Amino acid sequence: MGSEEDRIAIEKEKVLMVGAGGIGCELLKTLVLTGFKHIHLIDMDTIEVSNLNRQFLFRKSHVGQSKAKVAREAVLKFRPGVDIVAHHGNVKNTEFDIDFFKQFSVVLNGLDNLEARRHVNRLCLAAGVPLVESGTTGYLGQVTVHIKGKTECYECQPKPAPKSYPVCTITSTPSKLIHCIVWAKELALAKLFGDKSQVSDLDVRTSVEGKSITSEVENDDVKFFELRSGESFRQFAARVFDRIFGYNIEIALQNEETWKARRQPDPLYLDKILPNQQEEEGSAAEENGNVVEIEQHPSVSAMATLGLKNPQKIWDVQENARVFLESIQLFFKRRSKDIGKLVFDKDDQLAVEFVTAAANLRAHSFGIPMQSLFEAKGMAGNIIHAIATTNACIAGLIVLEALKLLTNQTEQCRMTYCVEHPTRKMLLVPVEPAEPNSHCYVCSETPLVLEVNTVTATMRDVIEKVLKRKLGVDSPVIMQGSSLLYETGDDLEDDMAAHYASLLNKSLASYPTPITTGVVLTVEDYHQDFRCSLHVKHRETFDEETEPDGILVTGDIASVINAEQPTLQPKTPAADDEDLFNKEENGHGDDKKDDDDDLVMFTPETTAGTKRKLEEDENLLKEKLKNHHLLADFGRRSMSVVVFTSWPVHREKDRL
Amino acid sequence: MESVSELLTEQEAAIYDRQIRIWGADAQRKLSKARILVVGITGVVAETCKNIVLAGIGSLVLMDDSPMTFEASAANFLVPFDELEGQGNSIATVCASSLRDFNPMVQVSVEEGGISSKPDEFYDRFDAVIMGRSSLTLRTQVNEACRKRPHRVAFYSVDCRGTCGSLFVDLQRHSFTSKKAGDDKAAQQDISFPSLQEALNVPWSSFNKRTSKLLFALRIIDQFEVDVGRRPGQLSSQDLPDLISYRGKMCAIQKVPESFVPDNLLQKLASVGGTELPPVCAIIGGILGQELIKAMSCKGEPLKNFFFFDASDGKGIIECVVPSQMNDH
Numbered sequence: 001m002g003s004e005e006d007r008i009a010i011e012k013e014k015v016l017m018v019g020a021g022g023i024g025c026e027l028l029k030t031l032v033l034t035g036f037k038h039i040h041l042i043d044m045d046t047i048e049v050s051n052l053n054r055q056f057l058f059r060k061s062h063v064g065q066s067k068a069k070v071a072r073e074a075v076l077k078f079r080p081g082v083d084i085v086a087h088h089g090n091v092k093n094t095e096f097d098i099d100f101f102k103q104f105s106v107v108l109n110g111l112d113n114l115e116a117r118r119h120v121n122r123l124c125l126a127a128g129v130p131l132v133e134s135g136t137t138g139y140l141g142q143v144t145v146h147i148k149g150k151t152e153c154y155e156c157q158p159k160p161a162p163k164s165y166p167v168c169t170i171t172s173t174p175s176k177l178i179h180c181i182v183w184a185k186e187l188a189l190a191k192l193f194g195d196k197s198q199v200s201d202l203d204v205r206t207s208v209e210g211k212s213i214t215s216e217v218e219n220d221d222v223k224f225f226e227l228r229s230g231e232s233f234r235q236f237a238a239r240v241f242d243r244i245f246g247y248n249i250e251i252a253l254q255n256e257e258t259w260k261a262r263r264q265p266d267p268l269y270l271d272k273i274l275p276n277q278q279e280e281e282g283s284a285a286e287e288n289g290n291v292v293e294i295e296q297h298p299s300v301s302a303m304a305t306l307g308l309k310n311p312q313k314i315w316d317v318q319e320n321a322r323v324f325l326e327s328i329q330l331f332f333k334r335r336s337k338d339i340g341k342l343v344f345d346k347d348d349q350l351a352v353e354f355v356t357a358a359a360n361l362r363a364h365s366f367g368i369p370m371q372s373l374f375e376a377k378g379m380a381g382n383i384i385h386a387i388a389t390t391n392a393c394i395a396g397l398i399v400l401e402a403l404k405l406l407t408n409q410t411e412q413c414r415m416t417y418c419v420e421h422p423t424r425k426m427l428l429v430p431v432e433p434a435e436p437n438s439h440c441y442v443c444s445e446t447p448l449v450l451e452v453n454t455v456t457a458t459m460r461d462v463i464e465k466v467l468k469r470k471l472g473v474d475s476p477v478i479m480q481g482s483s484l485l486y487e488t489g490d491d492l493e494d495d496m497a498a499h500y501a502s503l504l505n506k507s508l509a510s511y512p513t514p515i516t517t518g519v520v521l522t523v524e525d526y527h528q529d530f531r532c533s534l535h536v537k538h539r540e541t542f543d544e545e546t547e548p549d550g551i552l553v554t555g556d557i558a559s560v561i562n563a564e565q566p567t568l569q570p571k572t573p574a575a576d577d578e579d580l581f582n583k584e585e586n587g588h589g590d591d592k593k594d595d596d597d598d599l600v601m602f603t604p605e606t607t608a609g610t611k612r613k614l615e616e617d618e619n620l621l622k623e624k625l626k627n628h629h630l631l632a633d634f635g636r637r638s639m640s641v642v643v644f645t646s647w648p649v650h651r652e653k654d655r656l
Numbered sequence: 657m658e659s660v661s662e663l664l665t666e667q668e669a670a671i672y673d674r675q676i677r678i679w680g681a682d683a684q685r686k687l688s689k690a691r692i693l694v695v696g697i698t699g700v701v702a703e704t705c706k707n708i709v710l711a712g713i714g715s716l717v718l719m720d721d722s723p724m725t726f727e728a729s730a731a732n733f734l735v736p737f738d739e740l741e742g743q744g745n746s747i748a749t750v751c752a753s754s755l756r757d758f759n760p761m762v763q764v765s766v767e768e769g770g771i772s773s774k775p776d777e778f779y780d781r782f783d784a785v786i787m788g789r790s791s792l793t794l795r796t797q798v799n800e801a802c803r804k805r806p807h808r809v810a811f812y813s814v815d816c817r818g819t820c821g822s823l824f825v826d827l828q829r830h831s832f833t834s835k836k837a838g839d840d841k842a843a844q845q846d847i848s849f850p851s852l853q854e855a856l857n858v859p860w861s862s863f864n865k866r867t868s869k870l871l872f873a874l875r876i877i878d879q880f881e882v883d884v885g886r887r888p889g890q891l892s893s894q895d896l897p898d899l900i901s902y903r904g905k906m907c908a909i910q911k912v913p914e915s916f917v918p919d920n921l922l923q924k925l926a927s928v929g930g931t932e933l934p935p936v937c938a939i940i941g942g943i944l945g946q947e948l949i950k951a952m953s954c955k956g957e958p959l960k961n962f963f964f965f966d967a968s969d970g971k972g973i974i975e976c977v978v979p980s981q982m983n984d985h
Contacts, residue, residue, distance in 0.1 A: 001967055389707050418972075428965065
């Protein structure tokens with residue numbers, strides 16, 4: 001490896017890099033130094049200040065510019081003769097089709113989210129191009145090689161679903177700070193400053209046994225959260241405070257069932273928390289009357305106004321209350337243009353301050369320990385911790401694998417794990433790739449079972465929760481036999497589009513040809529060249545905690561064919577996966593498995609290839625590394641909270 | 657209430673946010689006080705410098721008077737292409753300029769002259785010294801000099817040849833906090849390291865069979881280069897017969913069979929000479945960078961005391977080479 005012959009061999013190869021971030025910068029540099037001369041680079045992001053600790057091709061002056069373009073320019077400075085094509089765009093765009101992928105001898109991923117990884121995996125399979133995947137989180141990293149027909153594809157091993165919480169945990173019974181943060185982001189912030197026409201998933205009306213069960217948010221009149229005439233911003237903020245931390249809690253306490261086995265939350269009222277506040281009350285006339293448009297300042301901060309300098313310090317209740325009030329006022333005074341359309345952004349200082357304060361106040365109410373802005377921001381923004389050293393190491397390993405692939409040494413390809421604590425004296429652990437999983441629905445076209453309540457679930461539910469979220473399909477085309485039930489595309493005629501739209505909200509069983517047990521739906525995505533078949537199986541009830549979506553996908557075909565057999569429990573990720581969501585990952589704190597269980601993810605039977613050679617106690621090693629592997633895959637862009645739109649009407653306990 | 661001076665500056669907090677989430681603000685502060693000396697700039701050393709500058713060390717002094725050549729820049733991305741036109745700048749000067757760009761908060765400077773001519777007090781300016789490719793004689797000399805100083809000067813040596821890379825660490829006595837895998841709380845620990853000479857003196861017959869062969873192969877090459885007066889890395893396949901006879905001599909002295917060091921490993925190292933493979937530089941530079949960060953922040957268990965990597969099998973192996981009388985950690 002690395003000989004002159006090798007160098008000559010790779011010079012003419014065309015390589016595709018997906019991602020110009022942490023791994024991407026290191027990878028581009030190393031590829032070019034190694035002698036690669038034709039590189040395409042795709043990245044949709046622009047440069048941010050927090051990138052600069054490791055994405056060394058970028059400077060402070062580049063903030064806001066395209067990563068792909070700036071990376072290319074930086075590298076040309078030390079190797080001007082290299083042909084680098086920079087694409088500023090999303091790899092999921094249709095321009096990056098199978099023909100685009102076919103021009104490359106190898107694809108190298110430096111992505112930070114599962115969605116894109118799955119998409120690239122499918123395109124590489126379709127185009128027949130080997131894929132080198134990678135990921136890093138802090139000190140951990142791994143590089144994996146995927147050769148169609150020879151090794152597992154990226155999706156042969158199930159990846160953990162994005163973390164999800166049942167609605168009631170968010171709206172009524174939080175037990176961890178993350179629940180409060182989600183509440184603060186999706187409910188409080190959205191209700192005050194977000195797009196009110198967007199029905200939040202969390203605004204749910206449920207009905208059990210004819211009695212109206214209302215979430216505390218549902219109780220609120222939309223008008224309540226609007227500024228009243230004659231009201232100062234400060235008065236509005238105080239009114240909101242008392243409502244969401246005081247009154248709404250009192251209402252929730254009325255439902256005694258909920259609190260039988262749980263600690264009751266304490267209502268918080270402003271006059272108890274900040275008793276001497278009269279002097280801080282602004283006058284309505286000052287603010288609302290002749291509002292002089294103070295220069296809209298995007299980097300306005302409640303912390304700054306209040307003299308709170310240290311983002312790592314945990315504020316006490318009074319400080320949180322002050323930040324809550326101040327941030328609301330500042331939104332009105334200085335960020336009025338954003339009101340009504342605010343979307344949470346982790347780099348929006350004021351939004352982060354509001355979310356931290358609101359989450360902390362709620363946490364305090366429920367007896368949950370509060371956190372600093374620094375920690376809360378990490379949770380709210382799904383921030384992945386990252387350093388240059390791991391990325392550099394992984395990039396080197398990626399290039400080594402690429403060299404093997406391009407110089408006919410595919411037998412030498414390895415999956416390599418970069419670990420923090422040595423495993424059998426090793427910091428870099430190579431493992432032979434496994435053979436393809438014969439039950440992988442992506443590379444082996446295995447049929448799937450869709451367990452769903454066909455009377456209540458709609459096609460929209462199937463598309464959003466199953467096809468897009470679980471199966472990673474981007475633009476599905478759904479058929480039942482020879483009937484086209486659904487498709488997407490810009491060239492769709494209006495009447496066709498209307499027809500599909502009308503079907504979306506119909507329950508499956510009420511389709512012209514009812515979709516019930518035994519029906520097979522074919523799903524295709526032409527862009528990904530992906531197809532699979534879903535065998536439908538009706539199921540009445542789903543467990544609210546473990547199956548919050550109300551829909552399940554499994555590889556358990558036998559249960560459909562013989563409908564009298566009891567439903568086999570869908571496999572949940574292995575117990576070891578508890579490690580997946582440890583403190584280091586996404587800053588979620590320690591998640592207990594009995595509490596917010598993950599969405600049950602499709603788990604193909606993972607049969608080890610029979611010819612796979614095993615090193616001594618490799619199974620043990622692999623189990624340990626598998627969790628490590630999966631940890632690094634889970635990225636920032638994957639939604640950390642998945643909230644569902646339909647509430648299972650028939651709960652096990654409350655069968656009508 | 658923390659004093660304002662103890663807080664990271666806003667700029668530091670913004671740029672270092674992602675790494676502070678790994679090791680904390682306290683470790684970041686310690687790092688920002690670290691003074692590092694680098695001697696001999698090869699590709700792997702350039703990688704290491706990039707990593708530690710990005711991480712936010714206090715200061716970096718580069719020593720390498722060699723002139724800029726095409727060969728020197730082959731695996732070194734710190735050299736802008738137009739520098740190769742022979743403007744007469746030393747490697748250190750050119751690299752320093754690029755490194756400053758990566759992080760203006762780090763003081764990067766150049767020291768002229770050879771390290772062997774520096775007085776003992778020279779080392780007092782530093783918390784760590786990284787030796788790039790150098791003769792074994794010089795490495796042991798500098799290591800001894802570091803160990804004589806009143807305050808601890810950490811010592812690292814690193815070299816990459818073809819598909820292989822190696823690293824040596826001497827932190828003398830080191831205290832650190834670390835979280836063991838699976839534990840919640842961080843615990844304070846102490847660890848001590850042998851000097852390079854002490855490690856070299858450990859008889860080969862005391863190593864177990866699974867010890868990385870690279871350890872022995874590189875010793876043979878080191879000794880060969882010293883004895884015949886070769887510039888380190890200046891080897892070719894023509895030296896193979898001599899290397900094999902060296903192997904014979906050294907294995908006899910050490911009372912181990914010659915099969916301890918496979919022919920093909922010696923052959924590979926001879927034919928590659930001093931050429932660095934950029935991906936290997938990136939890997940070793942990453943590992944070394946991380947080791948230095950751990951040592952300077954006193955957070956995380958440092959590797960003790962050798963690290964070897966060979967792209968041929970892809971393993972990155974730690975070998976603990978300590979004299980038997982040392983209290984093994």
